[in-house]
Amino acid sequence: MVKMMKIKIAHLYYDLLNLYGEQGNILALTNAFNKQKINVTVDLLSIEDNKKFNKYDIIYIGSGSEENLLLALNDLKKDTQEIKEYIKKDKYFISTGNSKDLFGKFIQINNSKYKALNIFDYYSKQNPVRIVGESIMGFKDLPPIVGFQNRACVMQNNYNHLFSVINGYADNYKSSYEGYRENNFLATYLIGPLLIRNPHFTDYIVKDILIKKKIKFKEITDTYEYKAYQEYINNFYE
Amino acid sequence: MKLRIIILLNKLITLVCRLLGRNASVFPASLVLKLDNNILEKIKYPKYVIGITGSSGKGSTTSLIAHILKENNYKVVWNKSGSNLLNGIATLILNNSSILTTKIKADILLLELDESFIREIFKKSTLTHLIVTNITRDQPARNSTPESIFNKILTSITNDTHLILNGDDSLVNQMTLKHKGKITTYGLDKTIYSINTPISNNIDAAYCPVCNKKLNYSFYHYGHLGSYKCYNCNYQRKLDYKGKKVNLNFSEIIIDNNKVHLNTNVLFAAYYTLAAYTLCKIIGLKEEYILKSLNENISKPKRMQNLKLDNREVIMLESKNENNLSYLQSLNIINQYENNKTIILGFNNVSRRYKYNDLSWLYDIDFNILNTDNIDRIFCIGRFRFDIAARLINSGLNENKIILVNDINNIIDMLKENSTGTIFTMVCFDMTEILKNLFLKEENGENDEN
Numbered sequence: 001m002v003k004m005m006k007i008k009i010a011h012l013y014y015d016l017l018n019l020y021g022e023q024g025n026i027l028a029l030t031n032a033f034n035k036q037k038i039n040v041t042v043d044l045l046s047i048e049d050n051k052k053f054n055k056y057d058i059i060y061i062g063s064g065s066e067e068n069l070l071l072a073l074n075d076l077k078k079d080t081q082e083i084k085e086y087i088k089k090d091k092y093f094i095s096t097g098n099s100k101d102l103f104g105k106f107i108q109i110n111n112s113k114y115k116a117l118n119i120f121d122y123y124s125k126q127n128p129v130r131i132v133g134e135s136i137m138g139f140k141d142l143p144p145i146v147g148f149q150n151r152a153c154v155m156q157n158n159y160n161h162l163f164s165v166i167n168g169y170a171d172n173y174k175s176s177y178e179g180y181r182e183n184n185f186l187a188t189y190l191i192g193p194l195l196i197r198n199p200h201f202t203d204y205i206v207k208d209i210l211i212k213k214k215i216k217f218k219e220i221t222d223t224y225e226y227k228a229y230q231e232y233i234n235n236f237y238e
Numbered sequence: 239m240k241l242r243i244i245i246l247l248n249k250l251i252t253l254v255c256r257l258l259g260r261n262a263s264v265f266p267a268s269l270v271l272k273l274d275n276n277i278l279e280k281i282k283y284p285k286y287v288i289g290i291t292g293s294s295g296k297g298s299t300t301s302l303i304a305h306i307l308k309e310n311n312y313k314v315v316w317n318k319s320g321s322n323l324l325n326g327i328a329t330l331i332l333n334n335s336s337i338l339t340t341k342i343k344a345d346i347l348l349l350e351l352d353e354s355f356i357r358e359i360f361k362k363s364t365l366t367h368l369i370v371t372n373i374t375r376d377q378p379a380r381n382s383t384p385e386s387i388f389n390k391i392l393t394s395i396t397n398d399t400h401l402i403l404n405g406d407d408s409l410v411n412q413m414t415l416k417h418k419g420k421i422t423t424y425g426l427d428k429t430i431y432s433i434n435t436p437i438s439n440n441i442d443a444a445y446c447p448v449c450n451k452k453l454n455y456s457f458y459h460y461g462h463l464g465s466y467k468c469y470n471c472n473y474q475r476k477l478d479y480k481g482k483k484v485n486l487n488f489s490e491i492i493i494d495n496n497k498v499h500l501n502t503n504v505l506f507a508a509y510y511t512l513a514a515y516t517l518c519k520i521i522g523l524k525e526e527y528i529l530k531s532l533n534e535n536i537s538k539p540k541r542m543q544n545l546k547l548d549n550r551e552v553i554m555l556e557s558k559n560e561n562n563l564s565y566l567q568s569l570n571i572i573n574q575y576e577n578n579k580t581i582i583l584g585f586n587n588v589s590r591r592y593k594y595n596d597l598s599w600l601y602d603i604d605f606n607i608l609n610t611d612n613i614d615r616i617f618c619i620g621r622f623r624f625d626i627a628a629r630l631i632n633s634g635l636n637e638n639k640i641i642l643v644n645d646i647n648n649i650i651d652m653l654k655e656n657s658t659g660t661i662f663t664m665v666c667f668d669m670t671e672i673l674k675n676l677f678l679k680e681e682n683g684e685n686d687e688n
Contacts (some may be wrong), residue, residue: 134595
């Protein structure tokens with residue numbers, strides 16, 4: 001018997017960085033693989049768990065309150081080297097909402113400056129007002145990415161942008177880009193389950209993973225997620 | 239002198255609004271506060287100024303307390319209209335103040351307060367008592383995080399305020415670590431409805447506020463409300479008033495060894511009844527009088543709107559968008575109805591307060607509790623109908639049960655042809671009127687034919 005292919009997903013800080021429907025992103029990934037007849041296992045990881053990142057195909061981390069973000073930062077520091085190696089291997093690390101701030105040089109919030117994981121050169125500082133609003137982003141040649149932002153910080157970054165901003169907020173007020181990409185580390189301030197609301201973006205990730213594993217990807221767009229996306233574009237964009 | 243003129247002016251504007259048939263509960267103070275925006279600091283308050291706040295349940299708690307107090311011959315001024323922001327409360331206070339003495343003409347001022355705006359209404363020492371019903375993720379575009387709501391409430395009071403806290407809520411209970419004034423906690427013992435593990439990964443305040451270790455729950459009522467303990471530092475739920483043996487079939491709960499009637503058969507009612515009981519005990523009302531008001535002269539909650547479609551009952555519930563636990567409670571009301579049923583869900587706009595359409599909250603609601611055999615069909619309506627359908631399927635619901643309504647004007651025919659059982663609608667403010675009119679039109683049309 002041929003051993004069944006399985007995709008392993010880690011939901012990092014599922015009980016701490018879970019503020020904005022983050023579990024929807026895990027459902028979106030799981031369903032997208034299942035539609036391709038690929039099995040998925042999801043491990044829920046949090047503080048003090050032995051994380052062993054290398055065994056996963058996708059690591060997902062979502063957004064949380066500022067208090068919870070700092071708890072996660074404190075716990076994740078010991079895993080910095082392993083995260084660097086994971087990203088070097090071109091594996092997918094998806095970060096939504098303010099978890100992006102963890103991977104830069106520092107986070108300045110509530111009048112304190114916290115050393116972050118220092119994996120990338122960007123940094124984040126609390127903005128005088130919270131940044132809240134709908135966003136439409138450009139990503140490669142895909143149809144626009146839709147989403148919502150609700151965050152305390154602005155980010156300073158000059159390269160490796162993930163999205164170009166079509167509508168809504170960028171990393172900071174001077175930039176016209178949002179998010180960070182290095183290899184397959186994809187980080188965006190978008191929340192609002194990004195991967196449910198953008199099934200074409202989810203399929204882009206799924207397709208890439210499957211092709212690298214030499215598995216054929218079948219395009220399936222007759223789903224409510226695709227219809228919801230189109231309806232949103234019709235009502236709010238075009 | 240100026241104060242008296244402002245009180246008079248507020249009363250006159252209210253009178254004019256009423257004569258013109260306009261809503262007079264908010265507008266008058268929006269004008270007179272411009273003459274003196276510190277006016278509420280100059281009014282003379284009664285002995286008790288009681289606030290009720292939290293992410294949900296504050297209206298029901300307030301009206302039940304008002305009922306008990308009035309039954310017991312207290313003169314109560316309270317915001318019955320539910321206007322819980324500055325202008326509504328200032329209008330209420332000024333209209334109930336004496337022009338001569340500038341004193342509020344009541345024994346007790348009882349106020350439902352919006353959790354984010356308490357400090358904009360009162361200077362810190364005004365409230366003698368404050369009940370906090372719960373703090374959950376709620377309208378994040380406005381409130382950002384539960385922790386931020388927590389901080390807003392706590393910075394609105396001084397140590398002179400007696401806090402009455404829902405101790406089952408692990409976030410609300412963190413106020414016991416920060417507030418140095420009087421505190422009384424209430425909560426519910428394990429019930430037959432309690433669960434051992436949360437339904438999904440959407441729990442707030444899961445870690446110990448003292449030592450940051452994960453809290454251990456012996457049971458959950460719903461969301462992050464339950465009985466928790468930190469095994470590392472022993473931080474735990476401690477209740478001064480405990481509701482026991484909640485029985486929703488009999489609509490009752492045991493408090494201080496007495497049977498107490500619940501005016502609705504949902505768990506929420508156990509919380510607001512217990513909160514009301516606790517508050518009344520604290521201000522010195524005798525147990526027998528409280529029980530009499532709760533058990534004999536029962537206060538009826540706001541009725542759900544009931545209509546008919548042919549011989550089928552139509553029950554209209556309000557969709558609590560952007561508040562996952564409040565929404566879940568409404569789903570529970572539907573779930574408790576045991577017969578065959580059909581549900582209508584949807585909205586054109588997420589919020590009535592702002593234009594944002596954040597959909598993240600849909601994935602913080604445990605829709606999988608709708609995965610029951612006695613639900614015949616779920617109709618999805620409004621601009622976000624596909625998003626709701628996707629959410630339901632992601633919760634494991636059978637795709638054949640889900641029907642998309644592209645044109646709302648067809649819904650009556652679709653319901654007749656393609657569904658059975660009692661109809662529950664749980665739609666947002668913007669769809670309620672449309673649906674109600676369609677049902678009424680259908681009802682009236684039939685009457686004409688007869």
